[in-house]
Amino acid sequence: MDGLRRRNFLKLSAVVTAALAGEGLTGWLRRLRAAAPPFPGGEDPDPPNETVARLIHDCVGDRQIKRGHVVLDMPDLAEDGRIVPVEINSDLPVAGDDYVKAVYLFVDFNPDPLVAAYHFTPANGPVAVTTRIKMRRTSWIRAIVESSTGEVWADYKKVETTLNGCG
Amino acid sequence: MPEIGKAKIVIPARIAKGDVIHVQAIIQHPMDTGFFRDANANIIPPYFINNVVVAYGGTEVARFVWTSGVSRDPIVGFTLKADREAPLAVTWKDNKGGVYSTSVDIAFASS
Numbered sequence: 001m002d003g004l005r006r007r008n009f010l011k012l013s014a015v016v017t018a019a020l021a022g023e024g025l026t027g028w029l030r031r032l033r034a035a036a037p038p039f040p041g042g043e044d045p046d047p048p049n050e051t052v053a054r055l056i057h058d059c060v061g062d063r064q065i066k067r068g069h070v071v072l073d074m075p076d077l078a079e080d081g082r083i084v085p086v087e088i089n090s091d092l093p094v095a096g097d098d099y100v101k102a103v104y105l106f107v108d109f110n111p112d113p114l115v116a117a118y119h120f121t122p123a124n125g126p127v128a129v130t131t132r133i134k135m136r137r138t139s140w141i142r143a144i145v146e147s148s149t150g151e152v153w154a155d156y157k158k159v160e161t162t163l164n165g166c167g
Numbered sequence: 168m169p170e171i172g173k174a175k176i177v178i179p180a181r182i183a184k185g186d187v188i189h190v191q192a193i194i195q196h197p198m199d200t201g202f203f204r205d206a207n208a209n210i211i212p213p214y215f216i217n218n219v220v221v222a223y224g225g226t227e228v229a230r231f232v233w234t235s236g237v238s239r240d241p242i243v244g245f246t247l248k249a250d251r252e253a254p255l256a257v258t259w260k261d262n263k264g265g266v267y268s269t270s271v272d273i274a275f276a277s278s
Contacts, residue, residue, distance in 0.1 A: 083238045094248075107236060111202065115236035123228040123248055125187035130244030134200070134236050166200055166236070 045140040045156035052106055055114045056144065059104050065144060065152045072143035072155040081135040081165030088129045088143045092153070100127040102146045109139040111166055134165035170195055172267035176257055181276040182249050192219075192257045193242040194267060200235040216241060218260040223273070224253030249273050 048056060056065075073087040092100050103118040115133050127145070138161055144154045174194040182188055194216065201213030215235035221228050229245060247255065256270035 110236050111200070112234040112236050115234055117232040118243075118245070119230045119232075120245075121228050123223060123226070123250075125246050125248035128189065128244070128246050130191070130242070132238040132242055134238055165238075166202055 042156075043158070045142065045158070046108075048106075048140075048142070049108060052108050052113045052142075055106065056104075056142075059102070059114070059117070060144065060146055060152045063150060063152045065154050067154055067156075069153040070143055070145045070155040072141060072157050074141060074157050074159050076158075076160065078135060078159050078161040079163065081137070081161040081163045083132050084135050084159065084161065084165070086129075086131050086133055086141075086143075088127075088145075088155075090127045090145050090153070092126070092145065092147055094122055094125055096122075097148055099148050100124075100145055101148045103127060103129055104142075104144040104146070105131075105133070106142040106144070107133065107135055107139050108142070110134070110136050135159065135161045136164055136166040137161060172196070172259075172265060174257070174259065174267055174269040176255065176269055176271045178255070178271055178273065182273060184250065184275050186249050187246050188249050188273075189244055190221075190247050190255065191242060191244045192221075193240065194259050195240050196259070196261065198235055198237060198239045198241060214261065214263060216259045216261045219243065220258045220260075221245070221247075222256045222258070223247060224251060247273075249275075 069090055069092050071089045074084065078084040086105065088103055090100055099122040100120050104114060105116045106113050107115050116131065118129055120127055139159065141157050141159055142154060144152060146152050172194065177191040179188050196216050197214055199211050199214040203211050205211055213235055217233055219231040231243060252274050254270045254272050256268060258266065258268040260266050
């Protein structure tokens with residue numbers, strides 16, 4: 001490579017680097033996110049009953065709830081309704097003011113359907129929540145994630161249970 | 168007899184600066200729903216933790232709102248970006264005014 005071509009090549013790389021840097025990590029992540037939800041959803045849940053619909057509205061308003069970017073991991077069959085393990089993971093990135101603000105966990109047929117709400121800050125990094133909950137009977141479970149930019153993502157799972165854990 | 172309010176925070180043994188760590192916090196609490204009856208058919212009144220606050224270096228980083236739908240001796244796992252050496256404190260509050268708190272020190276492993 002002679003001196004001139006080498007110089008052009010260096011100039012070109014500088015321009016490309018600058019362009020990438022200009023767009024920034026946030027922009028890059030946003031494009032990556034827009035490309036395709038990496039977690040394809042399973043079966044669609046039954047429509048929420050009136051109480052659950054109202055509670056969801058209280059949490060996220062009229063915003064559209066899209067499926068993706070959240071994985072709700074629970075057993076298909078919970079033998080003991082008093083102790084049902086729950087794991088909620090999200091791949092939503094944390095960059096500057098863009099972070100997961102809240103995670104809501106709903107159990108449709110529980111006396112208190114909104115079992116838990118988790119509020120986070122950028123200090124938490126990417127969100128992963130684990131807990132153990134009670135279930136009254138077989139029910140759809142909804143994990144709804146709200147980002148600081150106002151996007152709402154969800155995952156759903158139907159969990160069968162035989163032993164009533166709520167009374 | 169369980170000791171109500173006895174709590175523990177579990178963090179990884181080795182943490183490097185900047186790691187996103189998984190923190191687990193567990194507390195002994197009956198988490199009574201108010202829907203069950205005791206052996207004499209008296210209703211066991213609701214008695215559960217409804218508020219949890221996580222503070223890192225004195226700054227609130229997360230807050231959880233619970234109902235009695237969380238299991239007895241509630242356990243919660245969450246992420247934290249360990250970007251500085253500071254205490255991590257968790258405070259639980261129940262519906263009868265009980266307040267329980269414990270903390271661990273986030274320290275970085277020397278390499």
